[in-house]
Amino acid sequence: xxxxxxxxxxxxxxxxxxxxxxxxxxxxxxxxxxxxxxxxxxxxxxxxxxxxxxxxxxxxxxxxxxxxxxxxxxxxxxxxxxxxxxxxxxxxxxxxxxxxxxxxxxxxxxxxxxxxxxxxxxxxxxxxxxxxxxxxxxxxxxxxxxxxxxxxxxxxxxxxxxxxxxxxxxxxxxxxxxxxxxxxxxxxxxxxxxxxxxxxxxxxxxxxxxxxxxxxxxxxxxxxxxxxxxxxxxxxxxx
Amino acid sequence: xxxxxxxxxxxxxxxxxxxxxxxxxxxxxxxxxxxxxxxxxxxxxxxxxxxxxxxxxxxxxxxxxxxxxxxxxxxxxxxxxxxxxxxxxxxxxxxxxxxxxxxxxxxxxxxxxxxxxxxxxxxxxxxxxxxxxxxxxxxxxxxxxxxxxxxxxxxxxxxxxxxxxxxxxxxxxxxxxxxxxxxxxxxxxxxxxxxxxxxxxxxxxxxxxxxxxxxxxxxxxxxxxxxxxxxxxxxxxxxxxxxxxxxxxxxxxxxxxxxxxxxxxxxxxxxxxxxxxxxxxxxxxxxxxxxxxxxxxxxxxxxxxxxxxxxxxxxxxxxxxxxxxxxxxxxxxxxxxxxxxxxxxxxxxxxxxxxxxxxxxxxxxxxxxxxxxxxxxxxxxxxxxxxxxxxxxxxxxxxxxxxxxxxxxxxxxxxxxxxxxx
Numbered sequence: 001x002x003x004x005x006x007x008x009x010x011x012x013x014x015x016x017x018x019x020x021x022x023x024x025x026x027x028x029x030x031x032x033x034x035x036x037x038x039x040x041x042x043x044x045x046x047x048x049x050x051x052x053x054x055x056x057x058x059x060x061x062x063x064x065x066x067x068x069x070x071x072x073x074x075x076x077x078x079x080x081x082x083x084x085x086x087x088x089x090x091x092x093x094x095x096x097x098x099x100x101x102x103x104x105x106x107x108x109x110x111x112x113x114x115x116x117x118x119x120x121x122x123x124x125x126x127x128x129x130x131x132x133x134x135x136x137x138x139x140x141x142x143x144x145x146x147x148x149x150x151x152x153x154x155x156x157x158x159x160x161x162x163x164x165x166x167x168x169x170x171x172x173x174x175x176x177x178x179x180x181x182x183x184x185x186x187x188x189x190x191x192x193x194x195x196x197x198x199x200x201x202x203x204x205x206x207x208x209x210x211x212x213x214x215x216x217x218x219x220x221x222x223x224x225x226x227x228x229x230x231x232x233x234x235x236x237x238x239x
Numbered sequence: 240x241x242x243x244x245x246x247x248x249x250x251x252x253x254x255x256x257x258x259x260x261x262x263x264x265x266x267x268x269x270x271x272x273x274x275x276x277x278x279x280x281x282x283x284x285x286x287x288x289x290x291x292x293x294x295x296x297x298x299x300x301x302x303x304x305x306x307x308x309x310x311x312x313x314x315x316x317x318x319x320x321x322x323x324x325x326x327x328x329x330x331x332x333x334x335x336x337x338x339x340x341x342x343x344x345x346x347x348x349x350x351x352x353x354x355x356x357x358x359x360x361x362x363x364x365x366x367x368x369x370x371x372x373x374x375x376x377x378x379x380x381x382x383x384x385x386x387x388x389x390x391x392x393x394x395x396x397x398x399x400x401x402x403x404x405x406x407x408x409x410x411x412x413x414x415x416x417x418x419x420x421x422x423x424x425x426x427x428x429x430x431x432x433x434x435x436x437x438x439x440x441x442x443x444x445x446x447x448x449x450x451x452x453x454x455x456x457x458x459x460x461x462x463x464x465x466x467x468x469x470x471x472x473x474x475x476x477x478x479x480x481x482x483x484x485x486x487x488x489x490x491x492x493x494x495x496x497x498x499x500x501x502x503x504x505x506x507x508x509x510x511x512x513x514x515x516x517x518x519x520x521x522x523x524x525x526x527x528x529x530x531x532x533x534x535x536x537x538x539x540x541x542x543x544x545x546x547x548x549x550x551x552x553x554x555x556x557x558x559x560x561x562x563x564x565x566x567x568x569x570x571x572x573x574x575x576x577x578x579x580x581x582x583x584x585x586x587x588x589x590x591x592x593x594x595x596x597x598x599x600x601x602x603x604x605x606x607x608x609x610x611x612x613x614x615x616x617x618x619x620x621x622x623x624x625x626x627x628x629x630x631x632x633x634x635x636x637x638x639x640x641x642x643x644x645x646x647x648x649x650x651x652x653x654x655x656x657x658x659x660x661x
Binding site: 057060119 | 240241244561562563565570658
């Protein structure tokens with residue numbers, strides 16, 4: 001069943017002091033995302049989309065306002081609560097992949113399970129399943145420098161997937177990839193959204209990427225300027 | 240995080256930067272090596288000295304003398320409490336001491352400078368060093384063969400192995416042989432002398448590094464009286480310079496010593512404990528002095544560890560960010576870095592102590608064949624479990640302390656910035 005109030009962002013402000021100047025990365029943002037939705041935050045760099053993404057992912061907390069996930073307020077949560085949230089409820093996908101260079105694909109995917117206190121054998125078993133889900137079973141023992149960009153991003157998606165998250169946060173997931181590979185990654189994310197009903201929030205500055213999702217939220221200077229359902233998302237990506 | 244994962248990741252991180260880990264650990268090794276070796280050598284010396292004193296000093300014994308021994312220095316004023324030198328004990332002193340409870344016996348200490356000693360059928364003369372000890376004190380020195388001197392008897396002598404050797408006898412050959420000691424007078428201008436002949440009844444063990452001839456009290460007292468030209472010396476009326484008291488027990492000895500000091504502030508009483516306390520306090524100073532070199536090395540090592548870990552934070556900033564994004568708490572990151580620094584200290588300590596033990600063993604082996612061959616029971620380097628465990632613990636604790644700042648710094652990294660770090 002869909003939870004309409006799954007993610008609630010309520011009048012969130014986030015500012016940084018750079019010298020004497022205060023920079024408003026987010027300036028009073030409010031929105032709701034129901035569970036299972038595939039959302040794109042669209043905007044140029046500096047518009048605040050990554051900041052909002054990091055807050056939904058529990059990596060950052062607002063200066064003002066509240067972020068609630070499944071009824072749990074993250075705004076003033078302790079390091080322990082936030083860590084446990086990041087560990088069990090969220091998966092991160094980054095533009096730069098952020099894989100550990102000395103670990104194999106399988107070991108990289110298993111990293112979050114280390115912090116869930118899971119035994120090594122079970123961890124690697126679960127990592128293997130996750131790699132299969134992203135169609136990468138044949139690259140398990142390869143290290144990141146032996147993989148192509150697309151393959152690396154699949155490994156990082158598998159790492160996000162391995163904890164069975166409720167949300168996957170992806171910051172410019174296709175930003176380091178060519179168009180064709182980027183499309184495959186978007187196909188994969190779409191597949192996870194549809195098959196596993198994972199809520200997906202991605203940040204992108206690329207309209208063609210954004211058009212493949214259900215809902216587009218456009219940000220400029222830390223404010224939401226547009227928020228609409230993308231009715232033709234099914235047809236656009238079918239190339 | 241599971242403990243096994245923390246150790247696994249920490250050790251593999253150290254392994255990944257092998258050269259840096261080895262160099263950082265090397266500083267700890269040098270510190271641990273210096274401290275462990277210095278402690279072991281001073282422990283070796285200490286046990287040698289205490290063993291030697293143990294064989295001269297009985298736990299129930301109290302040595303009493305009057306006045307002060309002066310060891311150079313500037314002029315001292317002679318007052319009621321400071322006689323400036325040792326004084327002979329008086330009959331009054333003896334009577335007061337004899338009244339104290341729990342004294343088993345009081346012994347006089349005949350003291351004289353013999354001119355020479357000569358073995359039977361030989362005209363070679365040797366310097367003579369004599370002592371007169373009650374049986375319980377003699378028994379502290381093990382015999383090679385024979386029996387101890389009867390304290391109340393006459394005409395018997397126990398000789399140290401060194402005398403048997405110069406007389407050209409084996410220990411067993413010496414038994415039943417006679418020796419002659421010649422005594423002169425205390426007055427150096429007197430030409431009077433007297434010969435005393437004794438039958439050897441025992442030979443001390445070779446391991447005792449001493450040169451001595453034990454005589455009975457009647458013989459020694461007679462020789463002492465002749466030497467000093469004082470017929471009633473070593474009696475209650477004229478006790479001489481030193482009295483040896485045997486207490487009923489080692490505990491009583493301490494109380495008796497206290498009582499003696501309260502009779503007269505000039506009276507000094509020394510027990511086994513007093514001697515050991517003096518030796519121990521002297522060695523504590525030596526140990527602290529010697530180990531300070533190692534401590535300095537460890538401080539330098541700690542700075543090296545701090546530097547290494549801060550470098551590691553810069554190198555692994557992104558990795559820390561990834562760990563935090565995937566659920567690591569601040570505590571996990573802190574623990575990871577703490578275990579890394581502890582591991583450097585622990586392994587540095589283990590290797591350092593291991594090397595120190597090897598060097599100590601070599602010193603003992605080489606020493607026994609060369610410069611220490613005269614002391615077969617003396618080990619220059621002695622490793623007690625306290626030193627081994629203590630030094631490893633010390634290096635580990637110092638390393639953990641060195642890791643506190645870098646660990647906290649790593650733990651408090653902002654995950655968003657860490658993930659962006661190039």
